[in-house]
Amino acid sequence: MRKPTVAVIGAGWAGCAAAVELTRRGAKVILLEASRTMGGRARRVEHQGALLDNGQHILLGAYSDTLHMMQTVGLRPSEALLRLPLQMRYPANTGGMDLRAPRLPAPLHMAWAVLRAKGLTIADKLALARFSSAARWMQWQLHTDCTVTELLERFDQTERLIRLMWRPLCIAALNTPPDRASAVVFLNVLRDSLGAHRSASELLIPKRDLSSLFPDAAVSYVEHHGGQVHAGTQARSVSRTENGWRVQADSLDQEVDAVVIATPPAQARTLLVDLIPALAESLAFTYEPITTCYLQYESALKLPAVFYALQDDPEKHRWAQFIFDRGQLDASQSGLIAVVISAATEAIAQGNETLLAEVLLQIGADLDMPALLNPQWHRIISEKRATFSCTPNLQRPANDTGLKGLFLAGDYTAGDYPATLEGAVRSGREAARQLLLQSTKH
Numbered sequence: 001m002r003k004p005t006v007a008v009i010g011a012g013w014a015g016c017a018a019a020v021e022l023t024r025r026g027a028k029v030i031l032l033e034a035s036r037t038m039g040g041r042a043r044r045v046e047h048q049g050a051l052l053d054n055g056q057h058i059l060l061g062a063y064s065d066t067l068h069m070m071q072t073v074g075l076r077p078s079e080a081l082l083r084l085p086l087q088m089r090y091p092a093n094t095g096g097m098d099l100r101a102p103r104l105p106a107p108l109h110m111a112w113a114v115l116r117a118k119g120l121t122i123a124d125k126l127a128l129a130r131f132s133s134a135a136r137w138m139q140w141q142l143h144t145d146c147t148v149t150e151l152l153e154r155f156d157q158t159e160r161l162i163r164l165m166w167r168p169l170c171i172a173a174l175n176t177p178p179d180r181a182s183a184v185v186f187l188n189v190l191r192d193s194l195g196a197h198r199s200a201s202e203l204l205i206p207k208r209d210l211s212s213l214f215p216d217a218a219v220s221y222v223e224h225h226g227g228q229v230h231a232g233t234q235a236r237s238v239s240r241t242e243n244g245w246r247v248q249a250d251s252l253d254q255e256v257d258a259v260v261i262a263t264p265p266a267q268a269r270t271l272l273v274d275l276i277p278a279l280a281e282s283l284a285f286t287y288e289p290i291t292t293c294y295l296q297y298e299s300a301l302k303l304p305a306v307f308y309a310l311q312d313d314p315e316k317h318r319w320a321q322f323i324f325d326r327g328q329l330d331a332s333q334s335g336l337i338a339v340v341i342s343a344a345t346e347a348i349a350q351g352n353e354t355l356l357a358e359v360l361l362q363i364g365a366d367l368d369m370p371a372l373l374n375p376q377w378h379r380i381i382s383e384k385r386a387t388f389s390c391t392p393n394l395q396r397p398a399n400d401t402g403l404k405g406l407f408l409a410g411d412y413t414a415g416d417y418p419a420t421l422e423g424a425v426r427s428g429r430e431a432a433r434q435l436l437l438q439s440t441k442h
Contacts, residue, residue, distance in 0.1 A: 003027045004257035004405075004439045007247045009235045009271070012040020013421050014409040015262030016218035017069050017428030019227065022260075024072060025436055029227035030256065031219065032249055034234040038215035041264070041386060042421055047294070047379045051209045054381050056292050056324055056338040058172065058307075059204035062192040063422040065429055066214070073217040080208055082306065082329055086113065086194070086201040088165055090309050091366045095119070097164045101201065107132075109198045124161045131155045132194070140191030142184050145392040148174075151183035168309050168321050171342045174390040174418040175288045182392045188416040205306065207329045235263075238271050238406070245405055258405035258439065260431050264385065265412050276401055283397065285412060290386035291344040293320075293359050295375040299334035302327060303367065310366055312341075317358045319347040323367070337372070339363060344382065352380050387419030388412050399431040404438065407431040 003026040008019045011033035019031045037043050045052045059066065059081065067077050085103065090096020097119030101109040110132065114125050134155055142151075148170050152162055162178075170178045173189045193201045206213050219229050235249040244257045261268050265283040272280040303325040310320045319341045327334035339359055341347045347355055356378060364372040388394070388411075396414045399407050409431035410424060417423035 004435070005030065006258045006260060006435065007032065007245070007254060007256045008260045008262055008409075009238070009247070010040065010262035010264075010267070010409075011035075011038045011215060011219065011229075011231075012262060012264075012410075012424065013042055013066075013214065014411060014424040014428040014431075015040070015260070016215045017065070017425040018260045018262055018409045018432045019222050019428075020069060020072060020218045021429045021432035022436070023222050023225045023227055025432070027432075027436065029222050030247075030254060031222055031227065031229045032233045032235050032247070032252070033229070033231050036232045037211055038219055038231070039211040040215075041383055042210045042424075043215070044209040044211035045379075045381060048296075048377060050294075050296070050333065050336065052294050052379060052381070053206075053210045053292070054383055055290050055386060056322075056340050057206060057210065057421065058322075059206070059421060060193050060200065061202035061204060062196060062200040063204070063420075063425075065425045066422050069218070069425055069429070070214055073214065073221040075214065075217050077204070080206065080213055081204040082207055084203045084205065084306070086110075086203060088168070088309055089305060090119070090164070090311065091368070093368050094311060094366050096309065096311060099165070101198070104198065106196065106198045106201070107136075109201070110194060119164070120161065121158075124158050127156060127158045127161050128165070131157060135187060135190065136195060140187045140195055142187065145182055145184045147392060148178035148181040148183050148186050151186070152178070163311065164309075168312075171321060173420070175290060175342045175387040176390045176418075177343050180389065180391055182390050182394065182418075184392070185390050185416070185418050189418070205324070205329060235271065238275065240275075240403075258407070258435050260407045260409050260428075260435065262409040262428060262431075264410065265388070266385070268408060268410070272401070275406070276403065279397060279401060282395065283412075285388040286391075287385040288342075288387050288389050289344045289348055289382055289384045291319075291341040291347055291355070291380060291382040293339040293341070293356065294379040294381070295337040295339065295360075295372070296377045297335040297337065297371065297375055299327070301335045301337075301371055303337070303369075308367075310362065314346050317350070318362050319344070319350075319355065320359055320362055323363055337363075337375075348382050348384070356380060390418040399427065399434050400438075405435070407435050
């Protein structure tokens with residue numbers, strides 16, 4: 001049977017996953033990307049000779065599709081990612097907690113981590129055990145969605161446990177504050193990490209820039225197997241033809257059998273507005289930003305650990321939730337620190353100069369390192385539409401648009417996960433699978 005020719009519009013993680021999956025299954029792929037850099041909202045940014053990312057990321061061992069795709073395109077996750085046991089560690093002098101899971105089978109690793117955790121009272125530990133037991137009994141499911149805050153109140157979680165563990169986990173996973181975040185989606189993430197085997201809960205921190213972590217290799221894979229890649233090419237329109245679809249873009253006018261639209265929702269709306277007005281209208285999401293502050297110091301500067309959690313408090317202008325020592329991940333980045341602010345709307349409103357000053361005061365005090373107050377240079381990167389706001393009962397579109405040969409791929413499509421790299425990769429692979437299944441039936 002003749003395999004289809006498919007245009008994939010967008011070379012973010014979803015588009016790259018769709019392109020690789022289609023190529024792997026024999027389709028001819030034409031991949032279009034408006035930018036010159038692959039990766040979409042998880043990509044490389046160059047500054048003063050340093051390769052930064054438009055946002056510091058942590059992956060989970062549970063990200064099975066992402067790890068599989070990396071291996072498919074010839075990458076070794078063990079070389080590209082630092083794998084750490086599940087942990088939530090705060091700097092020693094901040095009055096936080098230090099929770100680290102040992103290398104024991106699940107669920108013993110979590111039980112031991114909670115039992116030995118420093119900085120938690122007996123009441124905190126009992127509350128955590130109670131929540132974990134109840135969630136397992138419920139099979140990590142809710143019949144009716146609610147906010148994460150309501151879920152935690154339902155299971156009598158202590159104020160300290162919420163502040164030190166549940167709030168930062170929720171913001172890191174969903175990029176949405178607990179009082180607005182979906183409890184159903186939050187439980188999905190916990191099910192596949194804390195509630196699964198030990199390796200699924202492990203933290204995977206990229207040692208290389210995000211574009212080279214998967215998208216660059218995906219492009220090479222597609223080209224090596226006979227596909228075409230057009231960087232710096234903006235798709236302008238998608239229209240139906242007698243036998244398929246026509247994609248018009250900068251310096252490209254191509255007829256294909258099928259199309260996967262793997263752009264962010266706003267761009268997808270533009271391409272869909274004349275084809276499926278109702279679907280285009282449904283893509284009007286509310287968004288949450290993420291800000292990453294990169295700070296370069298003398299190469300000898302080093303944090304006591306690869307990363308720490310930080311206690312944020314917007315009322316006190318403490319914005320940061322995590323800090324990373326990039327030099328411990330890549331020797332060529334010695335002295336480079338990344339500070340992450342998720343759900344960053346209020347932080348961004350301060351303006352970059354004020355935000356920088358407040359972040360420096362926070363990390364200098366929390367790490368008890370005066371040297372952190374005086375970076376050699378800095379770069380603040382704010383991705384204002386980093387993720388959709390993952391609220392309760394949010395309606396997300398299916399991969400199949402209902403028109404033969406036209407599919408959507410992106411972390412915003414229907415699925416268990418919030419807007420994460422794994423959510424994007426899963427969506428891309430699912431769009432490819434559905435497309436090929438449809439093509440075999442006609």
